[in-house]
Amino acid sequence: MHIIFTTSFVTSNAAAWCLHGLLGPEQERTLLKLFEVLKKLTKEEYKVADLEQLQEETHEALALIERDFPLSLQTITMYLLHHIQEGFPRYGPLYGRWLFPYERVNCWITNQIYDWCVFMLMSDIVDTDDLTLGKFEDICNLNESKKETTKKTPKLLEEKVLDDMSEVYDFALTSRMNKQGLALKSVEKKVNGKTSRISSNKQSPSHVYLVRNFKDHHPCxxxxxxxxFGRVKLIFEHDWRGKMYTWVLLDLFSDVAYTDxxxxxxxxxxxxxxxxxxDISEPQVIGKDNDRLFFIGVDVKLML
Structure with missing residues (x-):
């Protein structure tokens, strides 16, 4: 498995989605805690003030793994996670990539847990009729390296689009039908130092989310x-008072829910x-189950 994909398999919540329903509730909560720790350990930058909390969360997650999973998981590979963050204050995030590659940890842990789940199913210890198995679809397609032209072609903005824009801006565009927009096939967006590409391609459009009425990132x-939550339909640039704004027209999905x-x-x-x-997120990984779309990599949680 490719190093980059193996790492992102856990940090993007893809692993959590694939294993959803294969474990008991307590074990699944423990596993999600471990995946959250791995996600934090693979960040590209840290605040020194947050390192102590990170170490506590790591110790807690690994203690729960010892409690809820077989002893076969308690190996030196797992144990090393206790000590990776200890080198961050002196050496920075690169310390974690030096001797104990995360891709090995992620791949090994994921394979061990998955193999154990399969054994429980095959041996009829767990009845598959009682499980709701998630279906993980087309993840690789979202990251296809297709060359798309970004040539800008003039396009007159629709009246309805401009009406909605006026709700976002607190002003009226008196001559808006005379304004021209530039339609784009894709656009780059930088989030937390990482650059991703948002696409309006009809064959593989980007799926994104945003937090309503909040300007800053909120954890819950x-x-x-x-x-x-929406699917990118159109990307366009609009000139207002000499400044160019990039807008994304979204097909918004209905019946938003937070489940497990x-x-x-x-x-x-x-x-x-x-x-x-x-205001929108980077492109998201999507899973599909029973006519519902699951945004499996969203960092924002629901306050319960």
Whole structure:
């Protein structure tokens, strides 16, 4: 397995989605704690003030693994996770990549847990009729290295799009029908120092989310309605008072829910609205189960 994909398999929540329903509730919660720790250990930068908390979370997650999983998981590979963050204050995040590669840890842990789950199913210890197995679809397609032209072609903005824009901006565009926008096939967006590409390609459009009425990143929300999930339909640039703004027109999904730690929506599109590129997330990995789409890599949690 490729190093980059192996690491992102856990940090993007893909592993959590694939294993969802294969474990008991307590074991699944423990596993998610471990995956959250691995996600934090693979960050590219840290605040010194957060390192002590990171070490406590690591110790807690590994202690729960010892409690909830077989002894066969308690190897030197797992034990090394206790000590990786100890070198961060002196050597920085690169310390974790030096001697104990995360891709080995992620791959080994994931394979061990998955093999154990399969054994439990094959031996009829766990009845498959009582499980809801998630279906993990087309993850690789979201990261296809297709060369797309970014040539800008003039396109007159639709009246409805401009009406919605006026709700975002607190002003009226008196001559908006005379304004021209530039339609784009894709656009780059930088989040936490990483650059990703958002696409409006009809064959593989990007799926994104945003937190309603919040400008800064929040780790949790109070209500499900605070979250907006959509599929990119159109990307365009609009000139206002000499400044160029990039807008993303989204097909918004209905029936937002938070189930077992995953945000999910109905596949039915409720409406179409524009949002500023700065307000939406990077492209998300999508899973599909029973006519619902699961956004499996969203960092925002629901406050329970």
């Amino acid at each position: 929300v109070r209500e499900e309605d605070d979250m907006v 730690g995953f945000w999910n929506v109905s596949e039915r599109v409720s409406c179409c609205k524009p949002f500023l590129l700065d």
